Amino acid sequence: MDFSPIAPMECAAKIRNAKKMAVLTGAGLSTSAGVPDFRGPRGLYVTRAYDPETVFAIDHFDRDPGPFYAFSRDFLAMLEKISPTPTHRFLARLEADGRDIGIVTQNIDGLHQLAGSRRVYPIHGDYRTAHCRRCGKDCDGDELAARLKASAEVPVCSACGGTIKPDVVFFGENVRNLPEALSLAAASDLMLVLGSSLAVYPAASLPSSAGGEVIVVNRGPVALGPGRGIYLADAGLDEFFAEVEEQLMGGGG
Ligand SMILES: [Zn+2]
Incomplete structure (x- = not known):
């Protein structure tokens, strides 16, 4: 060096x-x-078998947001426990x-x-804000987190029924x-x-x-x-x- x-x-x-x-x-x-360092040997991807190619790919999300939300429920639950x-x-x-x-x-x-x-x-990006994929309507991150805790469903927009996505940057996004x-x-x-x-x-x-x-x-x-x-x-x-x-x-x- x-x-x-x-x-x-x-x-x-x-x-x-x-x-x-x-x-x-x-x-x-x-x-x-x-x-966990997502890319590290003890990352969530490995320990919980999340595949980053699926979880954080925007085309996968638009077809099936389920894997991303499975990851997100675990991730947000973990964040509540740490400082x-x-x-x-x-x-x-x-x-x-x-x-x-x-x-x-x-x-x-x-x-x-x-x-x-x-x-x-x-x-x-992060989970503090979110948007509807269809109409762009804002969704507060705290509200989204509360909805994820209350229900196992994929959260949808109150205005148009489109899928809500937290403003976490996916592969293929700027x-x-x-x-x-x-x-x-x-x-x-x-x-x-x-x-x-x-x-x-x-x-x-x-x-x-x-x-x-x-x-x-x-x-x-x-x-x-x-x-x-x-x-x-x-x-x-x-x-x-x-x-x-x-x-x-x-x-x-
Ligand atoms: Zn919408």
């Missing part, structure tokens, strides 16, 4: 000096909360402290918002918030990439749009070419950022 390694103390100093921060988060951020990780909360505190920070996430679990982060761009994500990255003088192996586009292309230095904290390999101002810590996120926060508090930052 030709990346410059980085320790929590150095990362804290860069955060303290940053004027505008962009954060990109992936599945590795939420695994310590208990959200944001210390790293989710750390990022929310940076924003609450008045720092200029925005988060682009590949995760559909809504844990950043639950932790209190307000400027969040979920590029793969990602969301991409212009916002790109301008956040370009305007940043520090970008953190947390728990993403950068294997999936367009998230993978965001670090190359970064306006300044990039710090990648991830367990395992990352698909990112080495370059000037790119730092890598192969570390557990919660342990790493516990130390970063200690440094920030100690330094009055």
Whole structure:
């Protein structure tokens, strides 16, 4: 690896000096909360035999939304039982402290918002909103979750009877918030990439749009070419950022 390694103390100093921060988060951020990495060996796909090709394919959904809703019932039930990780909360505190920070996430679990982060761009969507596939009518995510709990039926639109689909980005659909994500990255003088192996586009292309230095904290390999101002810590996120926060508090930052 030709990346410059980085320790929590150095990362804290860069955060303290940053004027505008962009954060990109992936599945590795939420695994310590208990959200399985869908692509990982212990993912829901494997343990519960969900086939991503079927569950998240829009043409399959339009023919038969059953498999997606079977997955979603399990996923939403799991989300009710988990909490944001210390790293989710750390990022929310940076924003609450008045720092200029925005988060682009590949995760559909809504844990950043639950932790209190307000400027969040979920590029793969999430379950907080939903729409009718036929007439486009909005459906609130909480209402949808309540309906999924109350009935085993596929939820249909109250206006036209069409199938309701949460605003989770499927294969074959455009990602969301991409212009916002790109301008956040370009305007940043520090970008953190947390728990993403950068294997999936367009998230993978965001670090190359970064306006300044990039710090990648991830367990395992990352698909990112080495370059000037790119730092890598192969570390557990919660342990790493516990130390970063200690440094920030100690330094009055
Ligand atoms: Zn409708």
